[in-house]
Amino acid sequence: MALKTRFTELVGVEHPVVQGGxxxxxxxxxxxxxxNAGGLGFITALTQPTPQALREEIERCRSLTTKPFGVNLTILPAINPPPYAEYRQAIIDSGVKIVETAGNKPQEHVDEFKKHGIVVVHKCTSVRHALSAERMGVDAISIDGFECAGHPGEDDVPGLILIPAAADKVKIPMIASGGFGDGRGLAAALALGAEGINMGTRFMCTKESPIHQAIKEQIVANDERSTDLIFRTMHNTSRVAKNAISQQVVALEKEGAKFEDVRELVAGVRGRSVYEVGDNDAGIWSAGQIQGLIHDIPSCQELVGRIVREAEEIIQGRLARFVTSRAAVVA
Structure with a gap:
């Protein structure tokens, strides 16, 4: 049984499993x-310090696989914004065929990518934003539920509601994000109307993930309660791994702190050091509630294969047992 969907056909991959930016x-x-495991992975453009470094990272990825992959470009407000147009041009010049966009008002980027025949998958956290992106001309939607790591939006709608609500209205292919990490999640996402799943935290906890082993082991040790929501009072909510720093930020927010009061605590350079040196409390780092369902550190090949196999077994086995033919009921 092959799990072929409109999304796998759109991006040319074997399995409806995505590693987002x-x-x-x-x-x-x-x-x-x-x-190489048959899924779709995205290089994160802004992890690279310059557009030229992004070009080199794309070429490095090509040296490691002949299969499709994409690049994520996230557009966020900033005092000193990165040169988004230059990163975009690096993606185009490198011949990348799939892009994941996220963040605010990506219209100009979507337009430029589409001019060059690039498939655009836009990540969003609400039905209204998904519909706006669809009107904008993107090719697919990644809908992100409240369980997710990073920015879940301000509506607090979990995937069990958000995915079917979006599926009822969005006409283009849609994948489900936030709270996915095993075959049960994939089968559930397909049942709810999505055509694949996007995973972040689960892929962080794999052998090939370029973060410190101690942080991978921390994810395994954590449970579904091991996250904090910071920046709630600033209407820029972010779900992060619960640690000494996140608890301090939450406490300061309760006292009325503004961003300037926590800026040093949440600095990106500190978060990066978490992954580099393996100190859970060195800074803020993103992780979702799916931590409660992560119990090992497999290779990506093992993980993707297991997820697809489990989903197939659920669809063909467990769910099929609940279906009783009309003739059997009459008899």
Whole structure:
């Protein structure tokens, strides 16, 4: 049984399993491993310090796989924004055929990517934003539920509601993000109307993930309660791994702290050091509630194969047992 969907056909991959962009994590070795396993991986453009470095990372990924992969470009407001147009041009010049966009108002980027025949998958956290992206001309949607790592939006709608609500209205292919990590999740996402799953935290905890072994082991040790929501009072909610720093930020917010009061605690350079040196409390780092369902550190090949196999067994076995023919009922 092959799980072929509109999404796998759109991007030309074997399995409906995606590794989305992750700051400091979405590097060539992980992306290529996902691609070689039959899934779709995304290099994170802004993890690279310059557009030229991104070009080199794309070429490094090509040296590790002959299968399709993409690049994530996240557009966020910043005092000193990165040169998004230059990163975009690096993606185009490198011949990348699939891009994941995220963040605010990506219209100009979508337009440019589409001019060059690039498939655009836009990541969003609400039905209204998914519909806006569809009108914008993107090719597929990645809908992100409240369980996710990173920015879940401000509506607090979990995947069990958000995915079918979006599926009822979105006409283009849609994959489900936030809270996925095994075959049960994939089968559930397909049942809810999605055509694949996007995973971040689960792929962080693989052999090829370019983060410190101690952090992978921390993810395994954590449970579904091991996250904090920071920046709630600033209406820029972010779900991160619970640690000494996140608890401090939450406490300061309860006292009325502004961003300037926590800026040093949440600095990106500190978060990066978590992955580099393996100190869980060195800074803020993203992780989702799916931590409660992560119990090992497999290779990407092992993980993707297991997820697809489990989903197939659930669809053909467990769910099929609940279906009783009309003739049997009459008899």
């Amino acid at each position: 992750m700051q400091w994590v979405g590097r060539a070795e992980l992306v290529a491993a996902v691609a």
